[in-house]
Amino acid sequence: MSNIKPETTIKFINPATVNADYTAKLEGFVKAGFPSPANDYIEKELNFRELFLRNESATFFVEVSGSSMIDAGIYDGDILVVDKSLNPCHNSILVCYIDGEFTVKRVQKIDSALYLIPDNKKFKPIKIEEHSDLRLWGVVTFAIHKFR
Amino acid sequence: MIALVDGNNFYVSCEKVFNPALDGKPVVVLSNNDGCVISRSNEAKALGIKMGEPAFKRKEFMEQNNVTVFSSNYTLYGDLSNRMMKTLQNFSPNVEVYSIDEAFVSLEGITANTEDYAHKIKATIHKHIGIPVGVGVAETKTLSKIANKIAKKNNGVCVIDSETKKEWALRNTLIADVWGVGRQYAKKLNSIGIITAYDFTKLDSAWIRKNMSVVGLRTKEELLGTPCIAMEMNLQPKKNIATTRAFGKKLSDVNIISEAVSTHAVRCAEKLRRQKSRAQYITIFIHTDPFSQTEKYVYKSKTLTLAIASNNNSDLVKYAIHGLKELFEPKLLYKKVGVIVSGISDEMQVQGSLFEGMNDKKRDTVSIITDQLNFRFGKDVVKLAVQGNNPDWKLRQEKLSPHYTTRWNELLKVKA
Numbered sequence: 001m002s003n004i005k006p007e008t009t010i011k012f013i014n015p016a017t018v019n020a021d022y023t024a025k026l027e028g029f030v031k032a033g034f035p036s037p038a039n040d041y042i043e044k045e046l047n048f049r050e051l052f053l054r055n056e057s058a059t060f061f062v063e064v065s066g067s068s069m070i071d072a073g074i075y076d077g078d079i080l081v082v083d084k085s086l087n088p089c090h091n092s093i094l095v096c097y098i099d100g101e102f103t104v105k106r107v108q109k110i111d112s113a114l115y116l117i118p119d120n121k122k123f124k125p126i127k128i129e130e131h132s133d134l135r136l137w138g139v140v141t142f143a144i145h146k147f148r
Numbered sequence: 149m150i151a152l153v154d155g156n157n158f159y160v161s162c163e164k165v166f167n168p169a170l171d172g173k174p175v176v177v178l179s180n181n182d183g184c185v186i187s188r189s190n191e192a193k194a195l196g197i198k199m200g201e202p203a204f205k206r207k208e209f210m211e212q213n214n215v216t217v218f219s220s221n222y223t224l225y226g227d228l229s230n231r232m233m234k235t236l237q238n239f240s241p242n243v244e245v246y247s248i249d250e251a252f253v254s255l256e257g258i259t260a261n262t263e264d265y266a267h268k269i270k271a272t273i274h275k276h277i278g279i280p281v282g283v284g285v286a287e288t289k290t291l292s293k294i295a296n297k298i299a300k301k302n303n304g305v306c307v308i309d310s311e312t313k314k315e316w317a318l319r320n321t322l323i324a325d326v327w328g329v330g331r332q333y334a335k336k337l338n339s340i341g342i343i344t345a346y347d348f349t350k351l352d353s354a355w356i357r358k359n360m361s362v363v364g365l366r367t368k369e370e371l372l373g374t375p376c377i378a379m380e381m382n383l384q385p386k387k388n389i390a391t392t393r394a395f396g397k398k399l400s401d402v403n404i405i406s407e408a409v410s411t412h413a414v415r416c417a418e419k420l421r422r423q424k425s426r427a428q429y430i431t432i433f434i435h436t437d438p439f440s441q442t443e444k445y446v447y448k449s450k451t452l453t454l455a456i457a458s459n460n461n462s463d464l465v466k467y468a469i470h471g472l473k474e475l476f477e478p479k480l481l482y483k484k485v486g487v488i489v490s491g492i493s494d495e496m497q498v499q500g501s502l503f504e505g506m507n508d509k510k511r512d513t514v515s516i517i518t519d520q521l522n523f524r525f526g527k528d529v530v531k532l533a534v535q536g537n538n539p540d541w542k543l544r545q546e547k548l549s550p551h552y553t554t555r556w557n558e559l560l561k562v563k564a
Contacts, residue, residue, distance in 0.1 A: 057231040058276035060553065066564035074564055079556075085276045095562050097168045102562040118564075135168055137278075 052142055058085035060138065062095060062102070069093070069104055072119035074143045080104065082138035091117075093140040099132055104140060149255040149262055149309070150379070151285045152292040153236060153269060155229075156300065158249035158279070159187035162228045163218050165278035166552050166560055174215040178203050181394040181544050182219050202439065219545035227553040231277050239269055244379045252289055254379050266305045280304070289377045290370035291317070293327040294345065318346035318371060328367050333360055345371055389427070391415040392486025396544040398437060402476050405434070405485055406469055407536030411528070412487040413461075413468035414535060420459035420489065421519060428457040428491030430464060432471035437483040448475045457493055461515050464489070465532055 053059045064078045072093060074080070082095050094107050096116065105116035105126075114128040128134050155161055159177040164170050174192040176185045185192075185201045195213055197206060203217070210217060229248045236243045242254035258265060266283040273281045284295025286308040294317050299306035308314050324334035326345050336359070342348050349371050356364045366376040391412040399405055409432060420427055433449035450471045458464065468487050521530045528535065550558035 055276070057234040061556075061559055062562045063559040064564045065561055069564040076564070079559065080562070084278065100169055102560060104562045104564050137168075 052081045054141070055083055055085045058138075059083050059141075062104075064104060064143075068118035068120050068123040070120050072106070072143075073145070074104065074119070074140075075145055077146070079144040080140050081142040081144070083141050084138040086139040086141070088136060088139055095137040095140060097133075097135040097137055098128075102137065107136075149258075149285050149287060149307075150289055150292045150375075151253040151255055151266060151269065151283055152246075152289070152296040153232075153251050153253055153273070153281050153283050154296050154300075155232065155249035156280045156282060156304075157187055157189055158229075159218075159220065159225055160189045160192075161279045162221075162225045163549055164189075165228065166549070170216055174210075174213060175218070176210070176215055177218045177220055178547070179220060181396065182546060183394060186220065217547050219548040221549050221551065223551050223554050224549065228277060228279060232273055232279060232281075235273055235276055236269070238272075239265070242379055252292065252379060255285065262309060263305065263307050266307060270304050282306075285309070286314075287373040288370040288375045290327050290367060291373065294318070294321050294325075297321070297325065314373065315346065318349060319344055321345040323348050326367060326371070328363065333364065387492060388488055388490035389416050389419045389492070390486060390488040391419075392433075392484065392488075394484040395482065398481040398483055400479065400481050402473070402478075404536070405476070405482060406472060406534060408485050409468045409472045409487060410465045410532060410534040410536070412485065413464040414531065416487050416489045417459050417461045417464045417515065418519060420492070421515060424495045425492045426457035426459045426495055427454070427464075427489035428493065429453055429489065430467045430471065431488040431490065432468055432475060432485070433488070434472065434475050434482055434485045436480055440481075443481055446477070446480055448477075450475050457491065459495065459515070460511050461518065461532060462511065465534060469534065 049056070060082045062080050062082055064074055064080060065076055067076055074093070080095070088094055088107060091106050091108055093104065095102060095104050096107070097103075098116070103116070105118055108115050108117050114134070116126040116128065118125065160170075160175045163175065163177065170189070172191065173189065174195055174197075175189040176192050176197060177187040178184065179186045182203055184203060185197055185199060185206070188197055188199065192215055195215070197210070197215070203210075209215075225248060232249075233243065233245050233251055236251055236253055240253045240255060240258065242256065244252040244254075246252055253269070255262065255265065260268075262285055266285050270281055270283050273279055281304070282296050282299040283305050284292045284297070284299045285306070286292040286295045291308055291314070295306040295308045298317060298320075306317075308317050321344060322334075323329055323337050323342055323345055324331070326348070329337075329348075337343075337348065342351060349368060351368070353365060353368065356368055360367075369376045393408070393412070395408065413430070416427070416430075429451055431449055431451040433447065435447040436443055436445055438445050452467050452471050454463065454467060464487075472485070518530045522528060550560075552558060552560050
């Protein structure tokens, strides 16, 4: 007992409170000795859900195939985060359903006509004809690209 | 005021979210094992396809009429349902999830114009999730159900907020269609000349109490606008849990049927653990094909009492197989087997038995870890050997859509 320094504190922890939250768990390991000075500064760890899911219930993930949007940073095989709750603005990148397929493009209104604009010079803009069945499905908020 | 929000043709609508080309076309979703029609688009209804019709009876008809058919994808429907319920919570702190596709939303304390608010709920669910809903608003739950039915026939919103509207709604609703009035009571009421909900509200309370108990009286009060059925926020643990499936094809081999029974028992154990309870009784039932022209219909069931209430995989499987062996008759062609657990109590309050060890902590830990692995890596990645691998009893899901929202390798593809 004699080698316990006077500043050492021994904390008795009620088993029920251990693991109750992150702080309690850390404290649980400090049986004796100087408590971590970081204890008072613990913040919640970073969480990707928080970043990507601004409106969780309205957010969907979809997978890209094709290269028409590479200049916007959207590549074949990428995963897009699509928020259906957002309203499109001029030049928003949108997931649309047109003539039987889902596509991702920028949408612009030029002289009262709507265009689907690819972000790759090799592709041409598509004018939306009046008879074509265009539906907005959601607004793209992030592209997730895997490097290795 | 209480709003009842209800998804239109919910399962079909879920499929349409990822398949907009189906808009305006006849679409149906089939029950487990592709058995019966359980959801229909309006176009399928117009073709005369009925709810609950066995799919095989309508196969040719559906092919001829280009009806798109889906196996039920409950993973997808459950996910979209959760999204719908969470979105509703933005409109009120008081949301009671009543079923996979409907919820009561209390509008108490909401100062906005009710009609506008109801339209906003409808528009938001449609935009955020892609599901069309109907919204019925009234003073009581029973009336909001009626308002919802009227909403669906009109523009999707109906608010009953005056005596005139209420009387009109009651006069135009059959008593048989009122929430809480069963078929037997409806028949009885019809026989004494009570046809509409309005007729019922004019009926003598003493008569109702005598013939339909206090439940009938409560329905009358609710129809008159006095709330008697409170909002229930906390889901009560279920009183019994069943897992039952028809086989992909008819079976007579007891070993293969044992695999099915074991897997159903494990499913029940999982459901028990999820709601933190244990079961005291287990019922096993088995039957042959009720639609068969050539074989006679045999239905048998057996209920066993567990020595100690349990939610452990191997306990439930042990009893389930024991029960099956007692029921099983060779040479019959079985179509369906099911496991029901009941006598459900809280996990923490279990009576011990003299002969079985109480603290089987180790086995409980095994169950918990099995749950975690299966949740992370997919259903039945870890399982008991008796659950087997024979495909014959597995669910038939020939027209299953992708699990768009729950599996990375089944995401919706978009063209760039």
